[in-house]
Amino acid sequence: MPSSAxxxxxxxxSRADPTGQHGQDERSSGGVGxxxxxxxxxxxxxxxxxxxAPELNLRxxxxxxxxxxxxxxxxxxxxxxxxxxAAAAALGIGRANPELGMESYFPDTGFRNxxxxxxxxxxxxxxxxxxxxxxxxxxxxxxxLDIPQIAGVVASLRAGGYGxxxxxxxxxxxxxxxxxxxxxxxGLIGDYCARGVNVTYHRLPGVEHLTxxxxxxxxxxxxxxxxxxxxPAGSTCGMPGQAIIG
Numbered sequence: 001m002p003s004s005a006x007x008x009x010x011x012x013x014s015r016a017d018p019t020g021q022h023g024q025d026e027r028s029s030g031g032v033g034x035x036x037x038x039x040x041x042x043x044x045x046x047x048x049x050x051x052x053a054p055e056l057n058l059r060x061x062x063x064x065x066x067x068x069x070x071x072x073x074x075x076x077x078x079x080x081x082x083x084x085x086a087a088a089a090a091l092g093i094g095r096a097n098p099e100l101g102m103e104s105y106f107p108d109t110g111f112r113n114x115x116x117x118x119x120x121x122x123x124x125x126x127x128x129x130x131x132x133x134x135x136x137x138x139x140x141x142x143x144x145l146d147i148p149q150i151a152g153v154v155a156s157l158r159a160g161g162y163g164x165x166x167x168x169x170x171x172x173x174x175x176x177x178x179x180x181x182x183x184x185x186x187g188l189i190g191d192y193c194a195r196g197v198n199v200t201y202h203r204l205p206g207v208e209h210l211t212x213x214x215x216x217x218x219x220x221x222x223x224x225x226x227x228x229x230x231x232p233a234g235s236t237c238g239m240p241g242q243a244i245i246g
Contacts, residue, residue, distance in 0.1 A: 081129065182203065186242075205246065
C-alpha cells in the first residue's frame with residue numbers, strides 16, 4: 001500500500017565515476033536509510049539494485065514500517081481512520097494498470113476527484129472510518145481485492161518478489177503497527193534469512209506505526225553510519241524470530 005507518508009526512507013547513494021578511470025573498488029559508496037516517507041522505496045531499491053543500478057555501491061539499506069503486502073494492508077485499514085489510504089492506493093494502481101478498469105469500480109466521479117486531489121489528512125476527515133465497499137460497485141458485491149485481475153496485480157507488488165538484496169539490511173517495525181501488519185514483515189525477514197541476506201531486524205514494543213518510525217530512526221541512522229564507516233554488519237538471522245525486541 002503506497003502509504004508513503006507513513007513510512008521511512010532516505011536515499012544517499014552516489015553514481016560510479018562516469019569517466020571509467022577508477023576501478024570497481026573505488027566507486028563512491030552510499031546507503032538507503034530513514035526519512036519520513038517511502039519505506040517500500042527503500043526495500044524495493046535493495047531488491048532491484050543489482051539489476052537496475054549495479055554501478056551503485058550500496059553499503060546498506062535501512063527501512064521502518066515497511067508495507068510488505070498491499071492487499072493485507074488494505075484489509076487491515078478497512079473501516080479505520082486510515083481507510084481512505086486503500087481507495088487512494090486502488091485508484092493509483094488503476095492509473096498504472098489501465099487494463100484493470102479500476103475507475104469502473106468507483107462510479108462516483110466526485111469521490112474519485114476528491115481522492116485524486118486531496119492529501120491523506122483531508123481524506124481522513126472527509127471519509128472517517130471508510131470501507132472500500134462504501135464507494136465501490138463490484139460483480140456480485142465481492143471485495144475489490146478479490147477480483148482476480150486486481151488480486152494478481154496486488155500480489156505482484158508484494159515485497160520480496162523483485163530480487164535478493166546483496167547489501168546488509170536494517171529493518172525495524174512497531175509491534176503495535178495498525179497500518180502495516182507486522183506478521184507480513186516477520187515473513188519477509190524469514191524469507192530474506194532463508195536466502196542468505198544479511199538482515200538486522202528490530203521489533204519495537206509499545207509503539208504504533210508513526211511513533212514506531214520515530215522511535216526506530218536513531219538506531220537505524222547509527223547502523224547506517226557504521227556501514228558507511230566500513231564496520232561489518234551483524235545479523236539477527238538465526239535468533240528467535242530472526243529479531244531483536246526492543
